[in-house]
Amino acid sequence: MTIVSRRVFMMKTVAGAAALSSMHTLQAAGNKLDPNDSYAKSMGFVTDASVIDPKANRNWRKFKTGSACSKCQLWDGSETGSKAEYAACSFFGDQWTPRGGWCKNFKVVKS
Ligand code: SF4
The missing domain is CATH 4.10.490.10 (High potential iron-sulphur protein)
Incomplete structure (x- = not known):
């Protein structure tokens, strides 16, 4: 159970970081x-x-x-x-x- 929870946490963390990164890129491009x-x-x-x-x-x-x-x-x-x-x-x-x-x-x- 603990291992699954860590996996889920890590997957959500990586997905969240990727989403923030792409939002930052879009925001930068949109500000030109x-x-x-x-x-x-x-x-x-x-x-x-x-x-x-x-x-x-x-x-x-x-x-x-x-x-x-x-x-x-x-x-x-x-x-x-x-x-x-x-x-x-x-x-x-x-x-x-x-x-x-x-x-x-x-x-x-x-x-
Ligand atoms: S030259 Fe005009 S557009 Fe360029 S940084 Fe200065 S104020 Fe802004």
Whole structure:
């Protein structure tokens, strides 16, 4: 009886851990900022700052070559030099933006 109970406990523990892990993955993926979101668009958000031509869109006029989410004060990890591909942006309610993204609310990290 005790052995069966341990087996059941272990199976439930492993199943629970797997479920939590997959929920975390789904939540992370679900938190990525959609560049087609109307507010993101109004802020000139792009997932790849290398496509920005400051003359092509009035929301991109403030863009300076080399600026990107990974160098923005509002990007979680910019202060620590995180190498993560995505991190939370506090300006967009902690939705995740890519390190190479950009929007017109860019705030350069103070050095
Ligand atoms: S506020 Fe900063 S981190 Fe957020 S999208 Fe704009 S440039 Fe990227």
